Amino acid sequence: MVDDPLAAHLSAHYDLGFERDRLFRDGEPRLELTRTLELLDRFLPSAPARLIDVGGGPGAYAAIWARQGYDVHLYDVLELHVQQAQQASDAQPEHSFTAQVADARSIPEPDASADAVVLLGPLYHLTEPAERAAALLEAWRILKPGGVVAAVGISRSSALLDGLWRGWLGYPVFRAIAERDLVDGQHRNPDPIRYPQWFTTAYFHRPEELVAEVKDAGFDAVSLLGIEGPGWLMQEHWSDPDRREQMLLAARAVESEPTMSGLSAHLLAVGTKPGAVQPG
Numbered sequence: 631m632v633d634d635p636l637a638a639h640l641s642a643h644y645d646l647g648f649e650r651d652r653l654f655r656d657g658e659p660r661l662e663l664t665r666t667l668e669l670l671d672r673f674l675p676s677a678p679a680r681l682i683d684v685g686g687g688p689g690a691y692a693a694i695w696a697r698q699g700y701d702v703h704l705y706d707v708l709e710l711h712v713q714q715a716q717q718a719s720d721a722q723p724e725h726s727f728t729a730q731v732a733d734a735r736s737i738p739e740p741d742a743s744a745d746a747v748v749l750l751g752p753l754y755h756l757t758e759p760a761e762r763a764a765a766l767l768e769a770w771r772i773l774k775p776g777g778v779v780a781a782v783g784i785s786r787s788s789a790l791l792d793g794l795w796r797g798w799l800g801y802p803v804f805r806a807i808a809e810r811d812l813v814d815g816q817h818r819n820p821d822p823i824r825y826p827q828w829f830t831t832a833y834f835h836r837p838e839e840l841v842a843e844v845k846d847a848g849f850d851a852v853s854l855l856g857i858e859g860p861g862w863l864m865q866e867h868w869s870d871p872d873r874r875e876q877m878l879l880a881a882r883a884v885e886s887e888p889t890m891s892g893l894s895a896h897l898l899a900v901g902t903k904p905g906a907v908q909p910g
C-alpha cells in the first residue's frame with residue numbers, strides 16, 4: 631500500500647471486503663452504478679479512448695468500460711482492491727485492463743496522455759482541500775487538452791438522510807456523526823469495525839464546493855449532476871421493475887436542479903481541460 635496516514639483508515643474499512651459487490655444486487659447493477667454509467671456515457675469521449683480510472687476500487691466500472699472498448703488503466707491506493715481489479719480483468723481476457731497501486735495525487739502516467747480521468751472515490755477520502763486539489767491537479771496533468779475529468783463527491787447530507795430512512799438517527803453515536811457532517815463535512819466513524827455501515831474517514835461535499843474545486847484545478851465547462859436522485863433512500867424497491875423505473879425517472883428529472891442535487895448520495899462534477907485543438 632502507498633505510505634499515507636489515510637491508508638490505515640481505508641484498510642480498516644475496505645479490508646472487510648464489502649466493496650467488491652457493493653454496486654450489484656443478485657449480479658444486477660444497482661441505482662448508483664446504473665446512474666453513474668448513464669451520466670458518464672454522455673460526457674466521456676467515445677471508445678476507443680485512453681481512460682484512467684483513479685480510485686477504481688475492485689474494478690466494477692473499469693471492467694464495463696473495457697468491455698465497451700475503452701483502453702482502461704485503473705489505479706487505487708489499496709492493494710486488496712488492485713488485486714480484485716486484476717481478477718476482474720483476468721475474468722474477461724478479451725477486454726482486459728491494467729490495475730496498479732497508486733495514490734490519486736501521484737499517478738504514474740505521462741503528461742497529456744489521457745482522454746478521460748475519472749475519480750469515483752478518492753475525493754471522498756482526501757479530507758483536506760489541499761489533498762483534493764492535488765488529486766485534481768494530477769488529473770489535469772495527465773489529461774490531453776480537451777480531455778474530460780469526472781469527479782464524484784459524497785453529498786453533505788447523505789448520512790442525515792440515510793440515518794433518517796433507516797432509523798439510525800435514534801442512535802446517539804450515529805446522530806453525532808451526521809450532525810458533524812452537516813457542520814464541516816468531516817465524516818468520522820468512531821468505531822468503523824463495529825459499525826462498517828457508517829463508512830469511514832471521509833469528506834462530504836456541498837455541490838457548489840465540488841464545482842469550485844474542479845474549476846480551481848483549471849477545468850472549464852464544469853457541470854454538476856446529482857447521481858441517484860432521491861430514490862436511493864428506497865432502494866429496497868429496486869428489484870420491482872415499475873419502482874425501478876420511477877427511481878430512474880426521479881433521478882433524471884432533478885439531476886441538474888440545484889435545489890435538489892444535494893439529495894443524491896453522490897454528486898458528479900464533469901469538466902474539460904482547456905486547449906483542445908479545434909477541428910479544421
Ligand SMILES: C[S@@+](CC[C@H](N)C(=O)[O-])C[C@H]1O[C@@H](n2cnc3c(N)ncnc32)[C@H](O)[C@@H]1O
Nearest residue numbers: 685686687706707708711733734750751752755
Ligand atoms: C467507495 S470506493 C469506490 C470504488 C469505485 N471507484 C466505485 O465507484 O465503485 C473508494 C475507492 O477510492 C480509493 N481511494 C481512496 N483514496 C485514494 C487515493 N488517495 N488514491 C487512490 N485511491 C484512493 C479507495 O481505496 C477505494 O477503492
